[in-house]
Amino acid sequence: MTDKRIRHSAGLGGIRSVSSPVPVDQWESVLAADPGATALQTPQYMAAVLRARGGRDVSRLYVLADGRRLLLPLIQQNSLPGLSVAGDYPGGYGHGSLLATGGLRPSDVVAVVADLRGRGLSTRIGGGHHTAAQWSAGLMPGVVKLQRRVDVVDLTMGYETYLARIVRRGARQNVAKAARQGVEIERDTTGRLVPVFYDLYLSWVERWIPRSGLPTALARHTALKQEPYVKFETVAESMADKCRVFIAWHAGRAVASCITFVHGDHAIGWRSYSIKELAGPVGANTAAQVAGIRDAMESGCRFFDLGQSGDESRLHAYKNSLGAAPQPVVDLRIEPSVVTRARSLVERSKAGALGLLSRIGPGAADS
Secondary structure, three states: OOOOOOEEEEEEOOEEEEEOOOOHHHHHHHHHHOOOOOHHHOHHHHHHHHHHHOOEEOOEEEEEOOOOEEEEOOEEEOOOOOOOEEEOOOOOOOOOOOEEOOOOOHHHHHHHHHHHOOOOOEEEEEOOOOOHHHHHOOOOOOEEEEEEEEEEEEOOOOHHHHHHHHHHHOHHHHHHHHHHOOOEEEEEOOOOOHHHHHHHHHHHHHHHHHHHOOOHHHHHHHHHHHOOHHHHHHHHHHHHHHEEEEEEEEOOEEEEEEEEEEEOOEEEEEEEEEOHHHHHHHOHHHHHHHHHHHHHHHOOOOEEEEEEOOOOHHHHHHHHHOOEEEEEEEEEEEOOHHHHHHHHHHHHHOOHHHHHHHHOOOOOOOO
């Protein structure tokens, strides 16, 4: 899918030219001009994904006839010779989505989808909770619409109002309990606490293995492949102060954690793990989550995306206790119908273990 040439094509949805890959300075320019941009759409995050996961940068810069610019983060994955499989990011890294000067419009999505059709075996691109209507406009022949849901906290109310709002859900009591029990929350933007965070993940893995239904060695291999240490180390290094690691300490031991991304109006809860039997009795997990939410408020963010809960009703209920409400998201997969049918067969045959891992997102309940 790499396209280093400039392609003049004013007849394709108003696109005047397309170039790929996108230089960092031009990327930064479009990023600054999109009021809905998130940390996942930064060139620093793209660089981190490429370093940690591999693949080829095939990001695309569109210049429209009216002078506006669109930028699509896109990575081509290793595939069979002659077969191109691309996506905004590989599985486990979220969605880069489409940047647009002045904000994304439905016509922008239509133009980009039309450009991408036929360029590879399969291309997956995704939206955000604030652009679901725009991405819905991209549904056309050769495009599959994928709908999901994320849980989002409104940060515009201020911290004291936020605390009052979550009191009826019990989260405020857990925050107060953590303070009484001497839980301390440490915040880091240098990557220094990534090893501590990863130790908590490894503890979570050992508790998950008996529930996975897989042989112990296979379950451990699956979990470590899904979330390798280099992933977190590289992202923290590349993202600098946009990536924030929170660790809840109790009695000198790390018991809960979360990692957040902050950029502009949007904060994202990327990962969260705890030692349930230690964090639960002292409210440490909720305290860490609320610390991340408060930090995003104080950084000027308006929304905090706690991610998907999938079919995990308990996880959804926990995020609701933190003040989150469900919001729709629309993703698109651009591919021939024969590929879609083959993919469906493969997905139906998959074991449930990877699905369980992918559904575990920010905020496992304390109780």
